[in-house]
Amino acid sequence: MILELDDVRVTLGGSHILQGVSFSVAPTGVTALLGRNGVGKTTTVKAILGLVPRTGRIDFGGDPVHRLRTHEIVRRGIGYAPEDRCVFAKLTVTENLALAERRGSAHAYDLVYELFPELKTRGAQAAGTLSGGQQQMVAIARTLLNDNRLIVVDEPTKGLAPKVVTEVAEVLERAAERVPMLLVEQNLALVRRLAGDGVVLAAGQVVHCGPVRELLADAALTQELLGVGQARGENVTLYTRPAPSGGSTHALAIVKDRQPPDEVSPPESTRSDAP
Amino acid sequence: MSTLVLLTLTGLGLGALYFLIASGLSLIFGLMDVLNFAHGALVTAGAYAAWRLTGHLPFAVAIAAAIATGAVLAALIETVLIRPLYSRPKDQILVTVGLGLALPALVQGIWGADARQLRAPRQLAGTVSVLGAKVPTDRFVLIAAAIVVLAALKLFLSRTRYGLVVRAGVEDRAMVTALGIDVRKAFTLVFAIGGALAGLAGALGGVYFGSVSPDQGTSLLVFGFVVVVIGGMGRTDGVALAAAAVGLIQQFTNYYAASGLGDFAAVAILAVVLLARGNRDGARRLIRRAA
Ligand SMILES: Nc1ncnc2c1ncn2[C@@H]1O[C@H](COP(=O)(O)OP(=O)(O)O)[C@@H](O)[C@H]1O
Ligand SMILES: [Mg+2]
Numbered sequence: 174m175i176l177e178l179d180d181v182r183v184t185l186g187g188s189h190i191l192q193g194v195s196f197s198v199a200p201t202g203v204t205a206l207l208g209r210n211g212v213g214k215t216t217t218v219k220a221i222l223g224l225v226p227r228t229g230r231i232d233f234g235g236d237p238v239h240r241l242r243t244h245e246i247v248r249r250g251i252g253y254a255p256e257d258r259c260v261f262a263k264l265t266v267t268e269n270l271a272l273a274e275r276r277g278s279a280h281a282y283d284l285v286y287e288l289f290p291e292l293k294t295r296g297a298q299a300a301g302t303l304s305g306g307q308q309q310m311v312a313i314a315r316t317l318l319n320d321n322r323l324i325v326v327d328e329p330t331k332g333l334a335p336k337v338v339t340e341v342a343e344v345l346e347r348a349a350e351r352v353p354m355l356l357v358e359q360n361l362a363l364v365r366r367l368a369g370d371g372v373v374l375a376a377g378q379v380v381h382c383g384p385v386r387e388l389l390a391d392a393a394l395t396q397e398l399l400g401v402g403q404a405r406g407e408n409v410t411l412y413t414r415p416a417p418s419g420g421s422t423h424a425l426a427i428v429k430d431r432q433p434p435d436e437v438s439p440p441e442s443t444r445s446d447a448p
Numbered sequence: 449m450s451t452l453v454l455l456t457l458t459g460l461g462l463g464a465l466y467f468l469i470a471s472g473l474s475l476i477f478g479l480m481d482v483l484n485f486a487h488g489a490l491v492t493a494g495a496y497a498a499w500r501l502t503g504h505l506p507f508a509v510a511i512a513a514a515i516a517t518g519a520v521l522a523a524l525i526e527t528v529l530i531r532p533l534y535s536r537p538k539d540q541i542l543v544t545v546g547l548g549l550a551l552p553a554l555v556q557g558i559w560g561a562d563a564r565q566l567r568a569p570r571q572l573a574g575t576v577s578v579l580g581a582k583v584p585t586d587r588f589v590l591i592a593a594a595i596v597v598l599a600a601l602k603l604f605l606s607r608t609r610y611g612l613v614v615r616a617g618v619e620d621r622a623m624v625t626a627l628g629i630d631v632r633k634a635f636t637l638v639f640a641i642g643g644a645l646a647g648l649a650g651a652l653g654g655v656y657f658g659s660v661s662p663d664q665g666t667s668l669l670v671f672g673f674v675v676v677v678i679g680g681m682g683r684t685d686g687v688a689l690a691a692a693a694v695g696l697i698q699q700f701t702n703y704y705a706a707s708g709l710g711d712f713a714a715v716a717i718l719a720v721v722l723l724a725r726g727n728r729d730g731a732r733r734l735i736r737r738a739a
Contacts, residue, residue, distance in 0.1 A: 224622055247628035259623040261616045272616050275628045315627065 174232075175200040175323050175353050176221065181229035183213075183220050183377075190216045191227070192377040198323065203345075203354045205368035205385055209400050212374040214357045215256050218327050221355075222246055222253055234322055248275060252316025252324040256331065256357070258308045262301025266292050266311060269300050273315035285314045288344055306337035313341070317348055324348065327357045342366065361399070365389050373398045450581035455699050457578065461587035463695025464594030465656060468649035469672035470679065470687050471601060472642025478618040478682020479638050481537065485544040486525060488669030489551035490643050494518045494650025495660040496555055499566050507569040514651035515644045522643020526636050548666065556662040563661035566654040586655045593652060597645060598688050605684065610637055618682040671698075674718045693717070 176198040183191040191213050198204045206214050220227040223243040231239040238246045247253065260269050270292070274280050286293045289310045295303065300311055309329055316324040329345065330338045342363050348354065349367060358364050364371065364385055371388050373381035381388065381398055389395055469491060476484050494514035501510035525547060533540040567573075572589060575582040605611035613634045617624045624631045646665075653668060654660040671694060679690030697717060698710035705713075 222626055224626060242630075243622075243625040244628050244630045247626060253626050255623065255626065259620055259626075261619045261623070263619060264612070264616060268612055268616075272612055272624070272629070273627050319628075 174198065175234060176355065177230075177232040178217075178221070179230040179232075181217070181220050181227055181231060183216050183225050183227045185216070185225065190377055191220060193229070194220075194374070194377070194379055195229075196372045196379050196382055198353060198355050199370055200353055202369040203349045203356050203367045205364045205371040206355060206357045206374065207364065207371050207399060208374035210359075213377045214374055215327055216377075217374065218253075218255075218325055218355070218357060221325065222251065248277075250320065250322035252319060252321040252352075254309075254312040254316050254324070254326045254329060256327040258305075258312040260300040260303075260308045260311045262299065264300055265297050266300055266303070267296040269311050270314060270318060273318050275319045278319040280318050281320075282318070285318055288317070288347065289314050304337075306333050306340065309333065309337075309341055310344070313344055313348065317351075321352055323353050323355065325355045328359065329356075330358065330360050330363060338363070361389060361395075449579060451703070453579050453581035454583055455703055456696065457581075457583045457587045457591070459696035459699035460692055461590040461656060461695070462698060463692040464590040465649055465653050465668065466671050466675045466695055467594045467688050467691035468597060468645045468652070469668055470675035470691055471597065471684055472638075472645045473672050474676045474679065474681055474683065474687045475601075475614065475638050476642050477676065479614055479621070480530075480534070480635050482530060483541055483544065484639075484642070485541065485669070486547035486551065487544075487642065487646055487672065488665035488667075489548050490518045490521055490646035491650040491653065491665030491668055492552050492555055492660075492662060493521055493665075494647030495566075495654045495664055496559065496650075497647065498651035498654055499564055499660045502566060502568075507572070511648065511651050514647040516647070518647020518650065519640045519644035522646070523636055523640040525643075526639035530639070531632065531635070548669075552662040552666060559662075561662060563659040565659050568655045568658075572655055586652070590652050590656060593648065594688070594691075597648075598684065601641075601684050604641075610634055614638060671714060674714050677718060678721045 174197040178197070179195050181191055181194045182189070194213070194217055206217060208214055216225060219225045221231060223239075223241065223246050227239070229239065230237060233246065233249055233251070236249070238249060241249075261272070264272065270282075270285065291307060292310060292314055295307070300308060303311065313326065313329065316326070326345065329341050333341065338360065345354070345356070345363075345367055354367075356364070356368060358367075368385040371381070371383065371385040372379055373388070375398065381394070388398070469487065473484060473487055476482055476487075494517055497517040498510040498514040501513050505513075525544075529543050529547070530540055533543060568586060572586050574585050576585055576588065577583075603611075605615055613624060613629055613631065614637075617631050617634055621631055649668065650660070650665060653664060657664070675687060675690045675694050678694070679687035694714050694717065697713050700710075701713040702708070702710035
C-alpha cells in the first residue's frame, strides 16, 4: 500500500468533519474516493497533505508522515491537484509550471507538453485568463511534472463541459499508467472507467471499501451510498452507456439536471475567472 | 516656477521615502497577512545606525550599516516573534505593536529623546539648480534610491525563484506549500528585504530631515500605511505611484494651504480612495445582483 490512513480525525470550526477515517491506497492504478457532497472527501485529501490540522496516523510509502509539514509531505513524492484547481491566476502558465518544479526530481516537460500541447502555446498567458478546462490541465500538469509516487486529484471534472470532461479523463487514464492515483470524482462513468478500488465516505466516516465495479454494479448500494439518481441541483450526473463491443470506451452520456450552463469555452477564447 | 519645481522635487523626495517604507510593508502584508507595526521601529533603528557611524566612517558605510541593521532586526523579529504566531493573528499584531513602542523607547533610553543632528557629507549637503530653483541634493538621492529599489524589487519578483514564490504566495499561500515549497523561508526573506528598505529609509530620512529622533520612524510609518492602503497590498507599482502622489500632495498642501495641513490632506486622500473603492465594489455587487 502506498498510502495508509488510520483513524484520521479532523475538526474544523468546532464540528467533527472526519470522525476516524481509515483506508489505504493501492500502489498501482486508481483508487476512487467517493461520497455525496459534503461528506468530507476534500477534507480527507487536505488531511493527507497536512493542509488541515488532524489526528491519527498517515503512512506514505511505509513511513509516517502525519507529523510532517505540508511541503515536507509533498517532497516525499505526492502531486496534488486540488478541488477548484488553485492555479495562480496572475502567474503565467509557464510560471505556474516552473513553481511546481521540485528540487531533486527530474522535470517531465516532454510528457507535460505532449499531453497538453496547449500549455506550451499558451505559456506566456496569465493562468487566470484560461478556461476552466485549461486551468485543470495546468493543475494536472503540475502533478505530472515531478517524479511522484502518488498523485491526488480532487474533482478534476467539476464544472467542465462534457467534451472537456472526456479530455481530462483521457489524460488521467494515461497518468494512471505511470503513477498510482487517489481520485475524488463525482462522475461515476469516469470512476468506472479509471478506478480499481473505491472508498466511500458518508458523514466523515468510511462506509464502504472494495472494487468499484462491484459497487457500481449494485444499483441499490450505489443509490444508498452515492445518491445517484436523486435530483442534485449542483451536479452533472453521467451514466455510462454500454460501450459497443470492441469499440471505444469513451461513450459517456450526460444527463444534466437544473444545471446552469457550464463553461463551454472554445480553445481560442479567453475567460477570466477574476471577479 | 522655481517654487513649483522645488515643491515637486521635495514632494517626490518625500514620496521616495514613503515608498522605501511602504514597499516592504506591502509585500509583508500581501504575502503573510501581517500588519507590521514594528516597521517604523526598523526605520528608527536604521536612522540611528547611520547617525552613529556618520563622521567616523564613509557615509556609504553608514548607509550600508543602516540597511544591514534593518534587515537583521527584521529577520530576527520574524523568526523569533512572528513565526510562532502565524496561527494567532491578533497576538501577532500585539507583538508588532509592542515592538513598535519598545524599540523607540530603547533608543530613547540610550541616546535620549532629543533629535540628534545628522551631518550629511558635503556632497549631499549642497543644492542643485533646476530651472532657477535651488533644490537640495538629498532630494535627488532619495528619488534615485527609490527608483533603484523599485527596479530591483521588480527584477527580484519577476526574475528569481524566490520572487515567483512570493508572487504565488500573495495569491494562495497554502497552494504554494502544497507544491512542496517551504513558504516560510520566503516569509523570512521578505521580512528581511522590508527591514533593509526600512533601514535605508531611516538613514536617508535622517539626511532629508537633517536629524534623527526616536519617534521619527513611527511618524513615517503612518504615511507608509496610508500609501500601502492607497497603492494596494502586495502591488509594488501601485505603491510607488501612491507614494509619489501622497508626497506631492502633502508638500503642495503645506505650501499653498497651511503648514501642517499636508498630513491632513494625506489622510483625506486615503478616505477618498477608500470611499471610491467601496462605491466601486458596491456598484459591482449591484450589477452582479441585477444580472
Ligand atoms: N473550514 C471549514 N470550517 C468548517 N466546516 C468546514 C470547513 N471546510 C469544510 N467544512 C465542512 O466539512 C464538510 C465536508 O466538506 P468537504 O470535505 O469539502 O466535503 P466534500 O469534498 O466531500 O464535498 C462539509 O459539511 C463542509 O461544510
Ligand atoms: Mg470536495
